[in-house]
Amino acid sequence: MTTRAKYSTKQKEILLDFFKQNPGVHLSAGDVVAHLKKEGATIGQATIYRNLESLVSDGVIVKYTIEGSPACFEYISPDEHMGDEGDCYHCKCDKCGKIIHVSCEDVKALQKHFLEEHGFEIDLKRTIFYGVCSDCASSK
Amino acid sequence: MTTRAKYSTKQKEILLDFFKQNPGVHLSAGDVVAHLKKEGATIGQATIYRNLESLVSDGVIVKYTIEGSPACFEYISPDEHMGDEGDCYHCKCDKCGKIIHVSCEDVKALQKHFLEEHGFEIDLKRTIFYGVCSDCASSK
């Protein structure tokens, strides 16, 4: 379709395996580099960056950025691509930095509204809600 | 209250003036450095970064990050702090990179829902919605 991988290599396999072993976990490129190096895998960081990019464009992993941290990558299990099981949105508190996972119907309603009224299809895996959490609001 | 500025300096004035002259415009730190240098202003980039930070914590400007670009800063005019005039949310298309400004009641409804049901107060100025715009969706 677009820029598709052509050759299958050991490095690509190593990287994909690693993500499959960590479904739902968000890992930075640096995390991946560190973990794989610790396991003694034969894969350089440039290759990791390049292959992360191609896994993203293949839709195998999602990439999102939470302010203040390096980009995160997360494996999307095949089930998740269909049913909306396990959907959760990320909220980050600007006060304490805490990341909160929320699963909520109303967000999906907004998603639907955006699509129908604004023609914009929100990707909830990539969208981060910034604000102030209840703990920080009350202790203020 | 917290880490508040103590001395008033020419540099702080230059920076604040610059933002006041550009309300509603989002500027990266680099933009600010470049514009002020071009105007021959006497202010170094370290000072700009440091003062941007303090203007943010004073709530005079907002800082938000759009994936793929350096952090943005935007002046919030005093009017905006009260009435919700001029509120607009940023959406970024992952395909074409376009930034879309949307003003929409439903988003505020979601904001209210988050506050009431999840105790999380979303900051809409800082939250960026990622997804696919109508142009890109149709040309797919």
Next chain:
DNA sequence: CTAAGTGCAAAATGTTTGCATACTT
């Protein structure tokens, strides 16, 4: 054999910091 993929180390970004100097109060 040839195109694609890899690794290394160097470069490019964007932002932060240490420290001596200058300015505010």
Next chain:
DNA sequence: AAGTATGCAAACATTTTGCACTTAG
């Protein structure tokens, strides 16, 4: 005078790139 703020240049963290070498098909 005492404590902030500034400017410079160096340090940082993350990501990207050039290029010679290796590998898959």
